[in-house]
Amino acid sequence: MPPKRRKLLGRRTAAASAARAARASETPEQTSLRLSQMASSSAARLSMESAAARTERLASAASTMSSRRARLSVEERSLQNSQGAVRVARLRASQSPAQKTLRRLRDAIVKACSRSLESPEQTTSRRHRNTRATAASRALEQPQETAHRRFRNALSTASARALESPAQTTVRRIINARSTASARALESPAQTTVRRVRNARSTASARVAENSEVRRQRLENISSFRASLNGVTSPSASFWSNVAYNYDCTVNYSARRDVQIGAMDKVCTFCNAKKWAGEQPGLCCSGGKIKLPSLDEPPQPLRDLLLGTTSESTHFLEAIRKYNCCFQMTSFGAKAISEGGWMPTFKVQGQVYHLMGSLLADQGEPPQFLQIYFLADYNEQVDAHLGILPSDISIGPRRDILFRLQDMLHETNSYIRSLKFALQNNSLPSFSVVIDADRPPHGEHERRFNAPVCNEIAAVIHGEEHNSRDIVIKYQGGGLRCISELHLSYDCLQYHFLFPYGSDGYHFKIPICQASSDSMSTSKTVSCRAYYAYMFMVREGQQYSHRPDLIARVFRLQLRKLMDLILKGQVFGRAKCHMYTVEWQKRGLPHAHILLWLNDKVDANKIDDFISAEIPDPALEPLLHEIIKKNMIHGPCGANYEKRSCWSSGPTCAKGYPRKFISETQTATDGYPLYRRRSPAEGGRTVTVKGHTLDNSWVVPYCPLLSKTFGAHINVEYCHSVKSIKYICKYVNKGSDAAVFGIRRDNCVDEVADYVAGRYLSSSEAFWRIFGFPIHQRAPAIVQRIVTAQELNAVSLTSYSTERWWP
Numbered sequence: 024m025p026p027k028r029r030k031l032l033g034r035r036t037a038a039a040s041a042a043r044a045a046r047a048s049e050t051p052e053q054t055s056l057r058l059s060q061m062a063s064s065s066a067a068r069l070s071m072e073s074a075a076a077r078t079e080r081l082a083s084a085a086s087t088m089s090s091r092r093a094r095l096s097v098e099e100r101s102l103q104n105s106q107g108a109v110r111v112a113r114l115r116a117s118q119s120p121a122q123k124t125l126r127r128l129r130d131a132i133v134k135a136c137s138r139s140l141e142s143p144e145q146t147t148s149r150r151h152r153n154t155r156a157t158a159a160s161r162a163l164e165q166p167q168e169t170a171h172r173r174f175r176n177a178l179s180t181a182s183a184r185a186l187e188s189p190a191q192t193t194v195r196r197i198i199n200a201r202s203t204a205s206a207r208a209l210e211s212p213a214q215t216t217v218r219r220v221r222n223a224r225s226t227a228s229a230r231v232a233e234n235s236e237v238r239r240q241r242l243e244n245i246s247s248f249r250a251s252l253n254g255v256t257s258p259s260a261s262f263w264s265n266v267a268y269n270y271d272c273t274v275n276y277s278a279r280r281d282v283q284i285g286a287m288d289k290v291c292t293f294c295n296a297k298k299w300a301g302e303q304p305g306l307c308c309s310g311g312k313i314k315l316p317s318l319d320e321p322p323q324p325l326r327d328l329l330l331g332t333t334s335e336s337t338h339f340l341e342a343i344r345k346y347n348c349c350f351q352m353t354s355f356g357a358k359a360i361s362e363g364g365w366m367p368t369f370k371v372q373g374q375v376y377h378l379m380g381s382l383l384a385d386q387g388e389p390p391q392f393l394q395i396y397f398l399a400d401y402n403e404q405v406d407a408h409l410g411i412l413p414s415d416i417s418i419g420p421r422r423d424i425l426f427r428l429q430d431m432l433h434e435t436n437s438y439i440r441s442l443k444f445a446l447q448n449n450s451l452p453s454f455s456v457v458i459d460a461d462r463p464p465h466g467e468h469e470r471r472f473n474a475p476v477c478n479e480i481a482a483v484i485h486g487e488e489h490n491s492r493d494i495v496i497k498y499q500g501g502g503l504r505c506i507s508e509l510h511l512s513y514d515c516l517q518y519h520f521l522f523p524y525g526s527d528g529y530h531f532k533i534p535i536c537q538a539s540s541d542s543m544s545t546s547k548t549v550s551c552r553a554y555y556a557y558m559f560m561v562r563e564g565q566q567y568s569h570r571p572d573l574i575a576r577v578f579r580l581q582l583r584k585l586m587d588l589i590l591k592g593q594v595f596g597r598a599k600c601h602m603y604t605v606e607w608q609k610r611g612l613p614h615a616h617i618l619l620w621l622n623d624k625v626d627a628n629k630i631d632d633f634i635s636a637e638i639p640d641p642a643l644e645p646l647l648h649e650i651i652k653k654n655m656i657h658g659p660c661g662a663n664y665e666k667r668s669c670w671s672s673g674p675t676c677a678k679g680y681p682r683k684f685i686s687e688t689q690t691a692t693d694g695y696p697l698y699r700r701r702s703p704a705e706g707g708r709t710v711t712v713k714g715h716t717l718d719n720s721w722v723v724p725y726c727p728l729l730s731k732t733f734g735a736h737i738n739v740e741y742c743h744s745v746k747s748i749k750y751i752c753k754y755v756n757k758g759s760d761a762a763v764f765g766i767r768r769d770n771c772v773d774e775v776a777d778y779v780a781g782r783y784l785s786s787s788e789a790f791w792r793i794f795g796f797p798i799h800q801r802a803p804a805i806v807q808r809i810v811t812a813q814e815l816n817a818v819s820l821t822s823y824s825t826e827r828w829w830p
């Protein structure tokens with residue numbers, strides 16, 4: 024170092040030590056005075072500075088500092104850094120909370136100011152520099168240091184968040200979400216992939232390190248967070264745990280919010296579907312990916328007839344299928360048989376198909392279906408429509424209503440109008456009409472009825488090429504043709520009251536939208552299931568009644584509530600595993616068979632605490648008494664009562680009712696316990712159902728807590744033998760309801776019939792499938808162990824793989 028410079032440094036150092044000495048003897052007031060003087064003079068100086076001067080000053084300061092640092096060895100630098108850090112830490116520790124706030128505020132303002140002056144390039148380079156510096160310093164960290172840094176950060180984040188007000192939390196989250204979104208919007212596809220892979224790896228490694236308690240807690244947090252976003256509360260174990268054994272008749276369990284499914288008052292932001300809080304967001308429109316035209320308001324008089332507010336409308340709704348039959352353009356075809364008896368059933372075997380004939384009836388034949396619409400006289404038309412129905416039906420359609428509906432269809436239905444137009448303008452016997460199977464969308468795929476001359480139907484000359492799914496209607500003759508169920512007119516030709524204008528049904532070319540925009544830029548198309556799930560949603564401003572879809576949705580929500588009450592609320596204690604299957608009775612209403620294995624064995628003496636087979640006291644328990652009377656009394660069935668389905672397969676009730684009276688619950692037998700059923704002589708109560716006085720021998724075993732909470736038919740039994748568990752297990756897994764069909768061949772006169780097993784599908788089950796609800800659930804998942812295969816028979820179960828029972 025040149026001597027002159029060394030001298031200069033020495034003087035500086037001497038001046039500096041003098042200043043330090045002076046400062047050490049300052050009173051706090053003097054210090055703050057000096058500092059504020061310095062701050063204001065420096066601020067004044069800086070405010071006079073031009074931008075160029077400022078840049079130059081900063082640059083020279085930075086270069087002085089960096090060259091000074093460059094001269095230091097690594098050890099010296101780290102020593103200096105740690106000394107600086109200690110000094111700063113000491114200074115900060117001595118600050119009062121007010122001073123700290125002030126300092127932070129000042130720092131934030133300075134930082135914000137200097138950043139606001141930055142050009143985009145400067146921002147980018149600053150960020151790069153910071154990232155590099157952070158990466159470099161982290162690369163040098165020892166594992167312990169890393170852990171320490173993380174711990175410190177987590178602590179400071181946690182303490183800062185603990186002090187946040189709810190409004191601050193919301194603001195922070197919004198800011199974070201925005202910055203994440205904008206950062207992601209700038210990502211290249213490769214960067215996205217890298218980020219995802221990195222995240223997946225870190226998640227995977229974090230999960231591996233989890234123990235069962237941490238995992239449990241995490242899953243519980245996620246599910247309660249999701250639920251709280253939706254405004255749904257899950258039954259929590261803190262209230263419900265073991266409540267089934269400690270049932271208190273004075274508690275109104277069903278009034279608790281955590282067991283209620285709430286009202287259908289959530290509205291989808293994409294498609295306006297009304298939903299319950301507990302329903303999954305994708306149920307209606309897959310989060311905005313499906314956009315279909317809204318259903319048109321039905322024309323009059325159909326609109327009033329569908330409302331159900333007048334006696335005429337009540338009659339119409341009661342006979343709506345018959346009315347529909349009168350008007351359909353296509354006829355329903357299938358191998359079908361009808362059965363009478365205690366529950367009349369209409370069974371169909373094989374495929375259902377819709378048939379269509381020619382525009383005009385063959386010579387000498389009466390007009391049928393479509394052909395009726397082209398009769399010149401409207402009175403004759405009504406008679407012909409009525410003639411489609413058999414004459415011996417109980418509630419037949421009224422002629423005056425048919426007449427009005429017929430007028431309406433002639434005016435509004437685009438197919439009737441178009442076909443009439445085609446007939447008037449072509450009379451050659453060689454002419455056919457073709458309805459395109461998936462007509463290319465004109466502008467939008469929505470097809471509404473526009474003007475009378477707007478022809479959706481192309482008249483073609485015989486012999487022209489067409490798609491195999493297209494509907495070809497000949498002028499005359501040619502017999503009946505099947506219509507492809509994949510044709511977009513399949514629904515509207517058969518169901519005029521659902522599609523009074525003749526709008527399109529499902530077809531292959533409905534595009535899926537990008538959720539974020541209105542453009543239909545994807546090549547993916549909407550599936551048939553998703554199409555109907557969308558169409559069957561209840562939307563704002565729509566009337567709804569007679570809806571099996573709502574039965575399916577409410578049952579699904581109630582079942583989930585029940586499972587939540589059992590698994591999360593732990594009303595029977597902790598559950599080790601469970602399984603359930605949803606089934607539909609022949610009458611169509613859904614029910615579930617649930618099997619539950621409990622962690623802690625239930626003492627046989629405790630059975631009476633949670634299962635009863637007796638009529639509750641109406642004075643003490645008016646609500647439960649009503650629920651049991653309405654839902655849990657079997658029959659009555661048998662010789663003295665009406666004939667019921669439980670007697671159809673044998674000389675006694677298939678369910679074993681009436682049961683024997685028993686003074687005390689017995690568990691000695693193999694299978695189920697014999698629950699206490701006291702006779703009237705022993706003080707057992709009686710109840711009047713359908714005019715019959717019935718006693719405890721008719722009560723289906725129930726759990727007072729579950730019955731009172733849900734007010735539904737819930738049969739609860741305690742299985743204490745492997746045999747009964749095996750039986751129930753088989754029952755739960757027995758597969759879908761099957762119906763046996765007897766089909767009589769038309770050309771056979773003998774008694775030989777073909778019996779074919781077919782699957783029975785009710786409207787309620789159909790909706791369950793359309794909405795994609797699960798029909799089966801079990802936890803933990805069952806792993807089949809291959810014992811005979813070498814090398815393949817190692818199965819390891821960790822403690823938490825057996826505890827994964829979250830739905």
Ligand SMILES: [Zn+2]
Binds near residue numbers: 296311
């Ligand atoms: Zn939606």
Ligand SMILES: [Zn+2]
Binds near residue numbers: 657676
């Ligand atoms: Zn019976």
